[in-house]
Amino acid sequence: MEKTWNNKAWFLVLPVLVLVAFSAVIPLMTVVNYSVQDTFGNNVFFWAGTEWFEELLSSSRFWEAMVRNLIFSFIILSIQVPLGIFIALNMPKKGWGVPVCLVLMALPLLIPWNVVGTIWQVFGRNDIGLLGYYVNALGIDYNYVQDPFDAWVTIIIMDVWHWTSLVVLLCYAGLVSIPDAFYQAAKIDGASRWAVFRYIQLPKMQRVLLIAVLLRFMDSFMIYTEPFVVTGGGPGNSTTFLSIDLVKTALGQFDLGPAAAMSLVYFLIILLLSWVFYTVMTNYDAER
Amino acid sequence: MARIDVNHVRHSYLPNPRTDADFALREVHHTFEDGGAYALLGPSGCGKTTLLNIISGLLHPSHGQLLFNGRDVTNLSTQERNIAQVFQFPVIYDTMTVYDNLAFPLRNRGVPEADVDRKVRETLEMIDLASWAKKKARGLTADQKQKISLGRGLVRSDVNAILFDEPLTVIDPHMKWVLRSQLKQLHRRFGYTMVYVTHDQTEALTFADQVVVMYDGGIVQIGTPAELFERPRHTFVGYFIGSPGMNVMPVAIDGKTATLGSQRIELPGAPKADSGAIELGIRPEYVRLGRDGMAVSISKVEDVGRHKVVRAKLEGRDIAAVIGEDETVPAEPKVRFDPAGINIYADSWRVEMGA
Numbered sequence: 001m002e003k004t005w006n007n008k009a010w011f012l013v014l015p016v017l018v019l020v021a022f023s024a025v026i027p028l029m030t031v032v033n034y035s036v037q038d039t040f041g042n043n044v045f046f047w048a049g050t051e052w053f054e055e056l057l058s059s060s061r062f063w064e065a066m067v068r069n070l071i072f073s074f075i076i077l078s079i080q081v082p083l084g085i086f087i088a089l090n091m092p093k094k095g096w097g098v099p100v101c102l103v104l105m106a107l108p109l110l111i112p113w114n115v116v117g118t119i120w121q122v123f124g125r126n127d128i129g130l131l132g133y134y135v136n137a138l139g140i141d142y143n144y145v146q147d148p149f150d151a152w153v154t155i156i157i158m159d160v161w162h163w164t165s166l167v168v169l170l171c172y173a174g175l176v177s178i179p180d181a182f183y184q185a186a187k188i189d190g191a192s193r194w195a196v197f198r199y200i201q202l203p204k205m206q207r208v209l210l211i212a213v214l215l216r217f218m219d220s221f222m223i224y225t226e227p228f229v230v231t232g233g234g235p236g237n238s239t240t241f242l243s244i245d246l247v248k249t250a251l252g253q254f255d256l257g258p259a260a261a262m263s264l265v266y267f268l269i270i271l272l273l274s275w276v277f278y279t280v281m282t283n284y285d286a287e288r
Numbered sequence: 289m290a291r292i293d294v295n296h297v298r299h300s301y302l303p304n305p306r307t308d309a310d311f312a313l314r315e316v317h318h319t320f321e322d323g324g325a326y327a328l329l330g331p332s333g334c335g336k337t338t339l340l341n342i343i344s345g346l347l348h349p350s351h352g353q354l355l356f357n358g359r360d361v362t363n364l365s366t367q368e369r370n371i372a373q374v375f376q377f378p379v380i381y382d383t384m385t386v387y388d389n390l391a392f393p394l395r396n397r398g399v400p401e402a403d404v405d406r407k408v409r410e411t412l413e414m415i416d417l418a419s420w421a422k423k424k425a426r427g428l429t430a431d432q433k434q435k436i437s438l439g440r441g442l443v444r445s446d447v448n449a450i451l452f453d454e455p456l457t458v459i460d461p462h463m464k465w466v467l468r469s470q471l472k473q474l475h476r477r478f479g480y481t482m483v484y485v486t487h488d489q490t491e492a493l494t495f496a497d498q499v500v501v502m503y504d505g506g507i508v509q510i511g512t513p514a515e516l517f518e519r520p521r522h523t524f525v526g527y528f529i530g531s532p533g534m535n536v537m538p539v540a541i542d543g544k545t546a547t548l549g550s551q552r553i554e555l556p557g558a559p560k561a562d563s564g565a566i567e568l569g570i571r572p573e574y575v576r577l578g579r580d581g582m583a584v585s586i587s588k589v590e591d592v593g594r595h596k597v598v599r600a601k602l603e604g605r606d607i608a609a610v611i612g613e614d615e616t617v618p619a620e621p622k623v624r625f626d627p628a629g630i631n632i633y634a635d636s637w638r639v640e641m642g643a
Contacts, residue, residue: 184346185379187366189393189440199381199392 034260052261062262064237065245066269069221072156072241076220079160081213084167089201091172102172105165113162117229120158124230144231148238151231155239158226163216170212174205210281214274221270242266289481290356290448292320292343297352299338305350312338313349314505320449322357323479325472327496329486331528335505336485337453343483344451345369356448372441373451377458378433382426386417389425390439397444411443414474431463442474449481456491468494489529501525517571518629523636526569532597532608534631535575539568541632549603551582556627557641564635572597574629575609577617581624586617 035052037045056062091101108116124144126132135142144154178200186196224243227233233240233248240248246266250259299313308314313335320326328336341347343354345366354362361369381389390411394404412418415435420428425436434455441450456464472495475482486492492499493513501509501516501524509521520526520534527533539546539553541561546553546568553568577598584600584607591613598609598617609623632639 179377181375181377181379184344184366184373185375185437185440187346188344188371188373190367190396191392192396195392195396199383203381203383 031260031263034256035264036257038257048257052257053265056258056261056265061237061245062242065240065242068239069241072223073217073220075156076159076163077213077216079156080164080167080216081209083160084164084212085171085205085209087164087168088171088175088205089197091168093176102169105168105172108162108165109169111162113225114229116158116162117226120154120161120226121230124154146235148235151235151239155227155230158230159220159223162226163219167212167216170208171205174208175201178204206281210278213281214277217277218270218274221273289322289479291322291358292449292481292483293353293355293358294318294320294339294343295353295355297339297342297349297354299335299342299347299349299351308505311350311505313342316352316507318500318507318510320481320483323481325475325482325484325495325497327484327486327492327499328502329489329492329499329528330502331487334502336487336502339502340373340451340453340483340485343449344371344373346373370444370447371449371451372438372444372447373453374434374437374441374455376454378430378437380425380428380433380436382424384425385421386423386425386428386436387412387421389436390443393440393444407443407445411439414442415439416470431459431467434459434467438471442478442480447480449483452482452484452486454486455484456486456488464491471495489531493529501528503528519631519638520569521638523567523569523633526571526631530571530573532572534569534571535607536567536569536633537602537605537607539566539632541566546632548582551603553582553625553630554627555630555632555641559632559634559639559641561632561634561639567633567636569631569633569638570625570629572608572610574626575607576624576626577609577611577615577621578624579618579620579622581622584621584623586621589617 036048036050038048038051039045087105092098111119123129124132124142126136126143132142132144141147142150144150182200183196186200191199222243223241224247227239227241228244228247231239233244242262243266246259246262249255249262294316297313297316298311300311302310305311316335316339328339330336338347342349345361345364345368349362352362353360356369381392384392387408390408391404394407399407408421409418412421415438417432417435417439420432425433428436437455438450441447456467459467468491471482474480484492484495486495493516497512498510499513499516500507501522503522503524509516509525511519511521516525516529520529523534523536526536537548539548541547541555541559544555544558546555546566548568559566582602584602586598586600587606588599590597590599593613595613596611596615598611600607600609600621600623602623607623611617632641
């Protein structure tokens with residue numbers, strides 16, 4: 001059969017192209033544009049070349065925020081992934097418990113991020129907060145406003161409370177798709193609880209876990225709203241993550257050039273790390 | 289290997305069963321002899337998988353007792369019963385190699401690695417997968433995966449029985465034959481007690497020495513393939529086994545004669561039935577089509593290859609007859625019943641015939 005050459009097809013993809021252009025490509029290019037220029041207001045711009053990038057990469061403020069971010073993401077992943085798997089494994093597989101658990105799990109995910117921040121901001125206060133007051137009443141000196149360690153603990157507990165459900169729900173979806181015959185065969189083969197987890201449940205959860213790890217990494221690396229509401233980046237700069245720093249630079253100080261350069265670097269880091277995660281996990285899969 | 293006694297076992301999936309209808313398994317009382325090859329045959333929902341899962345310990349029966357070699361195992365777990373089971377869909381540990389899959393049940397039981405290696409290599413030879421040992425199990429075809437499921441049972445030389453739950457469902461037709469004959473060979477060589485659940489009569493009849501036919505939660509007949517064919521104990525066995533199934537027609541009995549409408553049929557003996565609904569069953573293979581006998585009108589002739597199936601009406605009832613590939617249907621067709629193939633049923637159960 002003759003192939004039909006028809007350029008009309010381009011019209012069909014045009015709406016998507018326009019949409020992507022306005023929602024992603026054009027804003028991104030604006031940022032690129034700012035990142036190589038300097039301005040003193042009045043819409044007057046000067047060519048700055050790679051100056052902002054050089055300044056950024058040699059600034060200790062940027063690297064400190066970056067290290068904080070990496071540590072935060074590492075802690076978040078190493079708590080939420082095992083905890084999420086553990087909860088998913090212990091959730092009921094049938095009966096009235098299923099909808100109850102699912103709704104309970106979904107609740108934190110439905111709360112707007114700044115509300116989550118506000119809840120914990122109040123919850124942790126040592127004058128009127130339930131948590132803060134009683135922890136102090138127990139004789140533990142806890143004050144997230146003044147103590148960097150307490151601030152970190154608060155933010156991490158908050159994030160675990162907010163997002164572990166996502167990992168749970170994804171893992172649960174993977175678990176319920178395992179046919180009963182696998183568990184029965186494992187019983188017959190005399191497999192221990194650990195062997196069932198290691199050789200049946202974990203392999204079946206692998207794909208959803210990959211998605212969970214990627215989502216949780218990206219989200220935790222980009223975290224902004226909740227710590228901003230709870231600690232505002234403090235005490236000092238102890239909870240100032242890249243995104244908070246970025247907003248301070250762009251909107252607080254109105255340094256568009258450095259902020260744009262920072263956005264691009266931030267964007268590239270997330271892209272790179274996501275790619276690394278993805279490649280490592282899929283390659284591991286292919287090798288086995 | 290073990291003899292398995294199923295002792296008055298009843299099972300219901302409901303918490304408080306009241307009537308017989310609440311029981312998925314009404315009452316099964318049967319002995320699976322050591323080293324026998326049994327098939328549990330029946331339509332979907334007849335309770336055959338329930339019975340199998342009770343034997344393997346995946347289900348605990350509501351009533352009754354299960355004995356392995358005379359020892360009560362009713363309350364033992366699946367692991368403790370030491371049986372092997374092959375499921376409808378192949379179960380393999382797909383992150384492991386073929387070798388590790390087979391080694392898994394042994395390693396779980398703490399068998400020394402040297403013995404594991406020896407047993408696994410033997411088993412790989414038995415199931416004909418020796419050259420695949422180092423391959424990842426996930427890349428295999430359905431029939432190879434099913435062989436691994438089987439191999440995980442064979443590798444434990446001390447298993448009490450190997451149970452099969454419709455193991456060939458997902459296998460391509462041409463491989464079904466191969467696998468079935470390999471199974472048969474394994475049984476002959478090693479003498480495992482095997483119980484094979486299926487709803488496919490060909491599978492059951494070719495695999496088993498003894499076929500257990502189940503219907504509506506109970507066993508209706510246990511016998512060799514020939515017995516099931518020649519002397520079905522229940523009309524259900526008559527139509528379920530055979531292709532086409534047995535012709536069953538209501539008759540009135542008087543001594544050694546059965547009356548069907550205006551026709552009189554000579555019986556080989558006088559049935560010992562005096563009450564209930566009396567029926568005459570005859571397999572299409574024993575219906576002789578010719579120029580003498582009872583007049584029939586032909587509705588259809590199906591050529592199925594080796595023979596022809598003639599569908600006809602006798603006294604207004606559908607009847608099937610099997611004739612040879614080269615035979616032709618006469619112009620004024622009549623049928624005779626070969627007395628050797630006549631069975632009489634009272635309330636669906638077969639009655640003996642006296643002299």
